[in-house]
Amino acid sequence: MKDEGWRAQVRQHEAAGFSPRDPAFVADPYAVFDVLRRVGRPVWDDDLGLWLAATYADADAVLRDRRLGRIFSPRRSAGDVDVWDTFNWLHADSILDSEPPQHTRLRSLVAKAFARGHIERLRPRVRQLADGLLDELPGGTGSGPPDLIADYAEPLPVMVIAELLGIPGGDRPLLRPWSQAIVKMYEYDRTPAAEQEAQTASAEFAAYIGELARQRRSHPGDDLVSHLVAVTDAGERLSERELVATCVLLLNAGHEASVNGFGNGMVALLKHPAELARLRADPWGLAATAVEEFLRYDAPLHLFERTAKADTEIGGVPVRAGEKVAALLGSANRDPAVFADADRLDVGRDPNPHIGFGGGIHFCLGAPLARLELQISLPLLLERYPRLAPAAEPVLRDTFVLRDYHSIPLDLGES
Numbered sequence: 001m002k003d004e005g006w007r008a009q010v011r012q013h014e015a016a017g018f019s020p021r022d023p024a025f026v027a028d029p030y031a032v033f034d035v036l037r038r039v040g041r042p043v044w045d046d047d048l049g050l051w052l053a054a055t056y057a058d059a060d061a062v063l064r065d066r067r068l069g070r071i072f073s074p075r076r077s078a079g080d081v082d083v084w085d086t087f088n089w090l091h092a093d094s095i096l097d098s099e100p101p102q103h104t105r106l107r108s109l110v111a112k113a114f115a116r117g118h119i120e121r122l123r124p125r126v127r128q129l130a131d132g133l134l135d136e137l138p139g140g141t142g143s144g145p146p147d148l149i150a151d152y153a154e155p156l157p158v159m160v161i162a163e164l165l166g167i168p169g170g171d172r173p174l175l176r177p178w179s180q181a182i183v184k185m186y187e188y189d190r191t192p193a194a195e196q197e198a199q200t201a202s203a204e205f206a207a208y209i210g211e212l213a214r215q216r217r218s219h220p221g222d223d224l225v226s227h228l229v230a231v232t233d234a235g236e237r238l239s240e241r242e243l244v245a246t247c248v249l250l251l252n253a254g255h256e257a258s259v260n261g262f263g264n265g266m267v268a269l270l271k272h273p274a275e276l277a278r279l280r281a282d283p284w285g286l287a288a289t290a291v292e293e294f295l296r297y298d299a300p301l302h303l304f305e306r307t308a309k310a311d312t313e314i315g316g317v318p319v320r321a322g323e324k325v326a327a328l329l330g331s332a333n334r335d336p337a338v339f340a341d342a343d344r345l346d347v348g349r350d351p352n353p354h355i356g357f358g359g360g361i362h363f364c365l366g367a368p369l370a371r372l373e374l375q376i377s378l379p380l381l382l383e384r385y386p387r388l389a390p391a392a393e394p395v396l397r398d399t400f401v402l403r404d405y406h407s408i409p410l411d412l413g414e415s
């Protein structure tokens, strides 16, 4: 049978080494992506129980095909108390994990706040925050040399998204640990300890936002939480849970990939001295193309799943209703059918139709904000510290779906 034939062929691909739980694969998945792309159609992964769409055309089709949806599968627990309850509704009631008509309604409530024109007004503030962090960079916050992640790439987007939502300054250190505990659940190698941390983080984060919303109800401010509270109170368009889930999603999505996109790109840049020199010579002129190239070359988000709502077909392969398909964004972004010299970092690459921000109805809502932050923070860093170099080997985390560095020690070249 044709269907079974496809699946059998794919087992070869386990031999190709696609193995998100294997640190060696995670350290450098690109050679394996190359093998997967050469097959020229989606391949079945027996271990994960889903189709892998590795070419640009197939991954893009997965994101856009409306017969495939983001269908959230609630997590279940064996015991009496449903320990996953908050984690589950934080997802089921969010923009990212819903489908029309809920998705359309939720997205439209916040879309205006993240539209390019609106976001552009934040430019001076983002620059001011980035400047402040760069002033502090030589001292660093840790005991060793300054760390690009902890001292610059991470605090900037956290501050920006927290300000937009109106999170009090003193509470901001809570956000990243909560977010990181929750996003660990998107990986395929979850430990029981990580599951428990995600449950606790979900409960604490939801309770925190719920309390903040109550405060904003009596003392509204000029922030997104107050705006969403007003929307909720004005009619039936946003439930309490949807409000909390939306804020948690914005806070998480609003910094995770921005931190990692910057970190991954900087590690690549430091390994390509000619491109670094080129960018140093014209940091503001090349900022826009360099940022897109960062997101293409070593994507911060590698895999997004969809579930077939009806029988469909991707790249000539039949996908049955209920089956899952994964779009491999990092692989698509290295597809030589679309990108000349795809494995080469080119900070001036133009055009650069990468799908690092996704595609279709779930296309990243925060893309204008992420671009603004990165297009300011990157040239500013290179301008302030023109002799910047690695102080030690960067430390990559062993997660596949979210690809990121734990630390990138810097020698600022000042002495």
Ligand code: HEM
Binding pocket: 063, 070, 095, 096, 097, 107, 114, 161, 249, 250, 253, 254, 255, 257, 258, 261, 295, 300, 301, 304, 305, 355, 356, 357, 358, 359, 361, 362, 363, 364, 365, 366, 367, 369, 370
């Ligand atoms: C470099 C940084 C970023 C990257 C690479 C990125 C990437 C993505 C991708 C690939 C998706 C689509 C997921 C899918 O199709 O299943 C997405 C969705 C989303 N992103 Fe981003 N993102 C970034 C920054 C941000 C920021 C700063 C925000 C701030 C609000 C944000 C908010 C969202 C939201 C709310 C969604 C869900 C949209 C929907 O389902 O309609 N992202 N992002």
